[in-house]
Amino acid sequence: MAGSSKRRVRHLVFLPYVAFLAIFLGWPGLYVFRSAFARGTAESSPMIEAVTGQFRGSFVFSLQLSFISASIGAVIGALVAIAVVRLDTVGGLRNTVVGYSAVAANMGGIPLAFAFLAAFGMQGLATRLLREINVDIIGWGFRISDFWGIVLVYLYFQIPLMTLVLVPALDGLRRTWAEAAQSLGASSAQYWRLVALPILTPALLGGFLLLVANAFAAYATAFALSSGGSRLVPVQIRFFLQGDTITGKTNLGYALAAWMVIITGVLVTGFQLLMRRAERWRR
Secondary structure: OHHHHHHHHHHHHOHHHHHHHHHHHHHHHHHHHHHHHOOOOOOOOHHHHOOOHHHHHHHHHHHHHHHHHHHHHHHHHHHHHHHHHHOOOOOOHHHHHHHHHHHHOOOOOHHHHHHHHHHHOOOOHHHHHHHHOOOOOOOOOOOOOOHHHHHHHHHHHHHHHHHHHHHHHHHOOOHHHHHHHHHOOOOHHHHHHHHHHHHHHHHHHHHHHHHHHHHHHOOHHHHHHHOOOOOOHHHHHHHHHHOHHHHOOHHHHHHHHHHHHHHHHHHHHHHHHHHHHHHHHHO
16 A cells, blocks of 8 residues: 555656646647648638648758758767767767757757857858958858758757767667677678667667757747748748738648647657667667
């Protein structure tokens, strides 16, 4: 009886957390989906209208941006994580890189957009310094508010996030595996290709999906860079939800948000499944 009472007490501790999720996540989520499936003034359902015509182009643009920034961020972040783990003997290096990555991975919004505008804007510091050595990125067509400009900004938090995801997975590679491969005559390249890479594949793919979801859901940074004119889905949602008196398509904004929740949910679920598989090697 005493053990049962203790379990009940432990379960009661989670009630505030469950209530918080229900009030600030569950109820708004239900409201979004209820509004998204409500029939608006158009003949078709808002959920169908949200993925057709020009709005489908917004999803394609957002996913392209997400996949490209995630691909570049995953490659560079993986290389940084490998370097950190292999140079673990260098005093303070690991703690410094991991600490910075934890901060940078969660940095975004207006401050990050302002920092890059000050550096790579039309009269930004980096832009002017590059112009001094005859590298005119503005003349080449680069704009911080365009596709590749937003990719550059997103890499600021994509690379550290991948580093944080992959460092624990690299820690799971046991030294004895490398020694066994070496004793059997395998080279370093063969060890990484035949042993390490297959073990790290779930973590790499999981980290990639997390980066895609992270970029796909980003809003404030892109909005600040583009002054609200971006084709990204989060910016489109803001336009319809705040401009409903003009457009009369509030339900369309909720439908776009609902599709974002669905896509992000699929990506995060894939990340969780892959990371659960990667955890087996760390036990």
